[in-house]
Structure formats: structure tokens, C-alpha cells
Amino acid sequence: MGRIPCCEKDSVKRGQWTPEEDNKLAAYIAQYGTKNWRLIPKNAGLQRCGKSCRLRWTNYLRPDLKHGQFTDAEEQTIVKVHSVVGNRWSLIAAQLPGRTDNDVKNHWNTKLKKKLSGMGIDPVTHKPFSHLMAEIATTLNPPQVAHLAEAALGCFKDEMLHLLTKKPMDFQLQQSSAGQGNPFITNKIEQKEDTIEKIKLGLSRAIQEPGMIAASSKSHWGTSAGNFHGCFPESVPGFQYGGPSFGNSSPWNQSMCTGSTCTAGDQQGRFHDKLEDEIGQESEGGRDIRNSSAIFNSDCVLWDLPSADLMNPMV
DNA sequence: AAAAAGCACAACCGCCCGGAG
DNA sequence: ACTCCGGGCGGTTGTGCTTTT
Numbered sequence: 001m002g003r004i005p006c007c008e009k010d011s012v013k014r015g016q017w018t019p020e021e022d023n024k025l026a027a028y029i030a031q032y033g034t035k036n037w038r039l040i041p042k043n044a045g046l047q048r049c050g051k052s053c054r055l056r057w058t059n060y061l062r063p064d065l066k067h068g069q070f071t072d073a074e075e076q077t078i079v080k081v082h083s084v085v086g087n088r089w090s091l092i093a094a095q096l097p098g099r100t101d102n103d104v105k106n107h108w109n110t111k112l113k114k115k116l117s118g119m120g121i122d123p124v125t126h127k128p129f130s131h132l133m134a135e136i137a138t139t140l141n142p143p144q145v146a147h148l149a150e151a152a153l154g155c156f157k158d159e160m161l162h163l164l165t166k167k168p169m170d171f172q173l174q175q176s177s178a179g180q181g182n183p184f185i186t187n188k189i190e191q192k193e194d195t196i197e198k199i200k201l202g203l204s205r206a207i208q209e210p211g212m213i214a215a216s217s218k219s220h221w222g223t224s225a226g227n228f229h230g231c232f233p234e235s236v237p238g239f240q241y242g243g244p245s246f247g248n249s250s251p252w253n254q255s256m257c258t259g260s261t262c263t264a265g266d267q268q269g270r271f272h273d274k275l276e277d278e279i280g281q282e283s284e285g286g287r288d289i290r291n292s293s294a295i296f297n298s299d300c301v302l303w304d305l306p307s308a309d310l311m312n313p314m315v
Numbered sequence: 316a317a318a319a320a321g322c323a324c325a326a327c328c329g330c331c332c333g334g335a336g
Numbered sequence: 337a338c339t340c341c342g343g344g345c346g347g348t349t350g351t352g353c354t355t356t357t
Contacts, residue, residue: 014327016351037342054342055326090344101344102325109347110323 013047017056021046025053026061059102066098070107078104078112083126 028044034057037050046053059065070078074096081092089101089108096104108123116123120130 016325034342049327051342052327058343059325087346088344089346105346106324 012041012049012052014049014052017060021048022056022061025057029057029061055102059100064098065100070099070111074099075107075112075115078108079116079126082108082112 024044024046025040025048028040032040032043034040034054037054039050040046041048041050041053044053048056077095078092081095085091087105089105093099093101093104113123116126120128122129
């Protein structure tokens with residue numbers, strides 16, 4: 001059975017929209033509105049599928065849309081809301097006037113995910129990678145923990161190398177400031193290996209450190225910088241991480257979600273109910289992620305690396 | 316200077332869901 | 337109860353521009 005297709009695929013045009021098509025669609029909608037998307041392309045004289053017209057309108061032509069770069073504030077909002085509702089792009093976009101779910105999704109996938117990863121934070125759970133590894137490690141026996149550390153390094157090594165070597169100047173500056181003074185290029189490979197070794201050592205230690213595990217299960221990151229042994233970068237220009245989820249209210253922080261197949265929908269729904277209120281209050285009263293800046297004010301404890309060593313958040 | 320790789324963004328696809336009739 | 341439609345979503349592809357090699 002199944003539904004009838006929204007259009008005959010053979011007879012519709014696909015691909016990039018031309019300015020002419022845009023004009024036709026915009027003019028038609030301005031006159032007749034968006035009542036029936038199936039009829040719109042036909043009536044507007046467009047060889048397009050109704051769904052394609054709807055997407056073009058909602059994602060690009062709508063007059064209230066904002067085009068251009070996301071601001072820092074918008075990025076922070078995305079991260080903040082995402083930490084509460086996950087990949088519900090329309091919900092996130094609703095907090096950003098003039099932005100569409102597709103905009104937000106694209107921006108998330110192309111920039112913000114990398115930015116968070118670069119900060120050592122898992123973009124799915126919004127927890128630091130080290131924290132996640134430690135949580136997993138609590139369920140394993142010591143021999144398995146060692147394997148876990150190896151596996152984790154295998155997973156992250158390529159990305160780490162990418163992040164660490166993307167902007168050689170950072171290394172160069174750090175090297176000279178450390179008084180070592182060797183030319184960057186000749187030491188590049190050695191530095192990579194050295195850094196990987198440091199990460200390896202630190203990660204193994206983190207996973208096996210009982211205090212860290214106890215602390216992480218009790219106090220959530222960002223709420224008590226003194227108890228949390230996580231690894232965060234120092235303040236990133238134009239980007240601050242955190243939000244309401246950094247308190248005990250976040251479903252992520254309660255380990256209900258462990259990946260993209262998160263099943264905590266009910267809880268997320270409840271948090272969503274509070275979301276708009278929270279965001280409203282935060283933007284007005286300043287009770288927001290800026291209060292969790294303590295996170296950014298300590299060097300990485302877990303991996304025994306100064307935060308500048310680990311990541312370049314602006315990659 | 317040219318080719319290759321990387322990147323950002325627009326657009327599409329297939330599936331699902333809820334509301335209206 | 338059923339169909340149709342609009343809309344949401346995750347994933348993916350296509351395209352054009354920029355950066356790197």
C-alpha cells in the first residue's frame with residue numbers, strides 16, 4: 001500500500017533553485033499564502049515538487065529569515081538547548097529568531113560539533129570525553145579497563161592528531177615559551193608522539209582513579225569545579241560552554257543518554273517544557289552558563305596537559 | 316599555477332508523526 | 337478507522353568556494 005508520492009519524480013526539476021524560480025514561488029506565496037503545497041508548484045508555474053517548494057520557502061525564502069554567520073550568542077544558545085533537548089533542531093531553531101532547523105543542523109554538524117570535540121567535550125552527551133570513559137570504566141574489570149584505554153586512544157588518535165596539528169603556530173609559540181626553542185617543523189612528529197603519550201598516560205590514570213569516578217557520579221560537571229576532575233579548556237574567545245544542563249537538571253548529566261539513540265525522550269520532553277522559561281530567565285537575569293566559568297579556569301587535571309596542549313577550539 | 320582536499324551550505328530523500336476531514 | 341497533508345527529523349548528496357599541497 002503506502003502513501004502516494006507527493007509528486008511525479010520524472011516530471012519535476014531538482015537541484016539548485018534559480019532566482020527566477022525563487023521569484024515565482026515568493027510572488028505566489030505573497031499573493032495566495034501556503035495553504036496547499038501540492039498545488040503551489042502547479043499554480044505558480046514551477047516544475048518542482050511541493051515538498052521542495054516548502055523546503056525552499058521555509059529554509060531560504062521566508063522574509064523573516066536571517067542569513068549569514070551565526071553569532072557567538074546564537075552558538076551558545078544552540079549548545080545550551082542542544083544539551084537539554086538533543087537533536088531536536090526545530091526546537092533549537094525556535095530559540096533563534098530567523099534561523100531554521102536546517103540552518104541549525106548544518107551549523108551544528110559542520111562547526112559546533114567540531115568545536116565541542118576540540119574542547120574535549122562529547123557533542124552528543126555534552127560531557128567531557130574523559131568523564132565518559134571513566135563512566136564506562138566503572139562497569140569494567142581492570143584488565144578490560146586497560147583495553148578500553150587502548151581502544152579509546154585508537155578511536156581518538158586520528159582526530160587528536162588532526163586537532164593538534166591543524167595550527168602549527170600554537171605549538172611553536174608554546175615551544176618557545178617553554179624555553180625549548182627547537183624549530184617546529186623538525187620536531188613536529190616527535191611532539192605529536194609526545195602529546196599522544198601524555199594523553200595515553202593521563203587517560204589510563206583517569207580511568208583507574210577511584211576518586212574521580214566517585215566524584216563524577218555524585219557531582220555534575222560545572223556545578224562544582226572543585227570536585228570535578230575533568231579536562232576543560234580555558235576560556236575560549238567568543239565561546240562559553242554550559243547552560244542549565246550543567247546543573248542537576250540535565251538528563252544528559254544523569255547518564256540517561258549515552259549516544260544518538262538516546263531513549264530518554266520522556267525526560268527530555270519534561271525538560272523541554274521548562275526550557276523556554278529557563279532560557280528566558282537566563283537571558284534576562286544573567287543566571288546562565290557564564291556562572292559555570294569556573295570550568296574554564298583550571299588546567300586539565302586528568303590528562304596532565306595544559307589545556308592549550310590539548311585542543312584548539314577554534315579549529 | 317594547478318590539482319587535490321577540505322569545508323560550508325543548500326537541497327533532497329525516506330521515514331515518521333499528528334491533525335484534519 | 338482511514339486517508340491525506342503538512343511538518344519534523346536524521347542522514348546523505350551535490351555544489352561551489354577556499355585552502356593546502
